[in-house]
Amino acid sequence: MKSLYKNLFLPGSLFFINLFNAQTEVKINTLFVPLGMYNIAVERPISSKITLQAEAFVSPWKSFAGRNLQIYMGTIEGRYYFGEKMKKWYVGPYVSMASFNLQKWNYWNDKPVKDEFGHPEILPDGSVRVTGKYQKGLAFIFGISGGYHFTINESWGLDVYAGIGTTQSFYKGYFKDNNQRYEGATKFNKSGELIPTRGGLMLTYKLK
Numbered sequence: 001m002k003s004l005y006k007n008l009f010l011p012g013s014l015f016f017i018n019l020f021n022a023q024t025e026v027k028i029n030t031l032f033v034p035l036g037m038y039n040i041a042v043e044r045p046i047s048s049k050i051t052l053q054a055e056a057f058v059s060p061w062k063s064f065a066g067r068n069l070q071i072y073m074g075t076i077e078g079r080y081y082f083g084e085k086m087k088k089w090y091v092g093p094y095v096s097m098a099s100f101n102l103q104k105w106n107y108w109n110d111k112p113v114k115d116e117f118g119h120p121e122i123l124p125d126g127s128v129r130v131t132g133k134y135q136k137g138l139a140f141i142f143g144i145s146g147g148y149h150f151t152i153n154e155s156w157g158l159d160v161y162a163g164i165g166t167t168q169s170f171y172k173g174y175f176k177d178n179n180q181r182y183e184g185a186t187k188f189n190k191s192g193e194l195i196p197t198r199g200g201l202m203l204t205y206k207l208k
Helices: 002-019
Strands: 025-029 038-045 050-064 067-081 088-102 133-151 156-175 189-206
Touching (some): 038 189
Antiparallel strands (some): 067 088, 133 156
16 A cells, blocks of 8 residues: 555645646636636646646536537647746647537527438427437547736736637437437547637636
């Protein structure tokens, strides 16, 4: 047990203690809190101009305005500040991984369901079947972001930023009314897009 503590738990503990030392900033995205979504981050300098930020985003909504909107995403970002670290303008690459259960923007409206011949599907009561669709899967994101870090005082600040990246998704699509696959595939679908993937206004606090 002592050997295990020395070789595993002690180095891990020292890593996390070192992570939250002086000059480390903890943050929360103020734009998402009113929506019941949580975007928190920790930023730590590794040189006079470069920092590393670890970030988590959680949208727990099984239904938000009638739409699926569950997202669990982690992000690692490197930042290069043109002046002093954690002050004013910066730019840097980021990589994210997300698990999602949501409705893509082009599936927001419920539509009639058609069969393989293009005819409307008729329900037992004689009405046309109308339902929405949603997608579940994983996404891998690679992009670049930029922003501006405002200093309020020696402890508090604001971080305004936005990022765009290529999103590679592996997902399965389902009808909302019966949770059955709508695309007729047995394995995962794949899609790739170049879209804005992050942004906000973070309230920052520097640890002392």
